[in-house]
Amino acid sequence: MGIFSFNAIPLAFLLAIISGAVNACPPSDREALLALSSSLKEPYLGIFDSWKGTDCCSNWYGISCDPTTHRVTDVSLRGESEDPILQKTGHSSSGYMTGTINPSICQLDRLTTLIIADWKGITGEIPSCLASLPNLRVLDLIGNSLSGKIPDQIGNLQKLTVLNLADNKINGEIPSSIVQLSSLKHLDLSNNLLTGEVPANFGNLKMLSRALLSGNQLTGTVPISISNMSRLADLDLSRNKIQGQIPAQLGKMKVLATLDLGSNMLTGEIPPAVLGSTGLGILNLSRNSLEGNIPDVFGPKSYFMALDLSFNNLKGPVPGSLSSAKFVGHLDLSHNHLCGTIPVGTPFDHLEASSFDSNDCLCGNPLKTC
């Protein structure tokens, strides 16, 4: 222990250090945090001004420790939220931080939560050594300017439940190891520069309830294995370059409530099973190259808060069964090649002409009479 090297220090001060040290974080954890702070710059709020003293478990902003071992378990720094430090400064409700995430963070080997989120200016890569933190449950680096790749070994994080890397500049492919994250519930990689395909065995992520991959440059097809995901409630692959047909099996998923495949390059017809799914509340297939008729498969259990099929090559009539749907909130069938009489019924009472804009020959309320 380094205590004996303090013998030049006044006795009272030394005693204070020793008694404090009983409950203090280990010097190695403290040093790892100081190395982290030395490679970050946060000029407005003074967050790192609180990172002083020997005990990094006490009053270091954003740091929490295990009460028994005094090892650092949480690093939680959010630049945009209800966070009190943002409120009390009277600054705008968003912070700004630059610099990089120092790999020294990986020396905190009891870390369960790492949140360095919404600071906009943090650059550099995600340290690949994060994939060797065995207890990590939450990794949330949303809203920075991180670049480079997702660590190849990310799949080692067997306790990880939340992986949020959205709104950065991360490139490369989704590592194939990602499907090994057997505890993962929430995956958000939206709005990055990811290329390549969604791994074919993505459906191995059995615990996943939200898969948000929108706003990248993903190619390939929608993996059929996704239909095997019994807890998936929210799938967003919008604004990518995904091709091929929509797997009909998606219509059989138990809890899928939101399916957003908008702004891709999907072709073929809309599978009847998907449109007729009674669990889907939000379905967005807008801005693809879908063709054929809209399947006439709606019924009294159809309940759509939003149904957006706009900007495709759909033809034929607006299906009559849509008027028997229990609820259709926002409907957009515009910019297709539909033709015929718009059905009447409660789901149509509140719809505006814009829902049917730019088709070939639709007529009836809310458009002109036939």
Ligand SMILES: *[C@@H]1O[C@H](CO)[C@@H](O)[C@H](O)[C@H]1NC(C)=O
């Ligand atoms: C779905 O899961 C079953 C059982 O785990 C497996 O045998 C099958 O290959 C999976 N299907 C797809 C398309 O991945």
Ligand SMILES: *[C@@H]1O[C@H](CO)[C@@H](O)[C@H](O)[C@H]1NC(C)=O
């Ligand atoms: C559906 O997706 C398109 C393209 O991604 C988007 O522009 C549109 O706003 C979405 N529709 C709804 C109702 O959210």
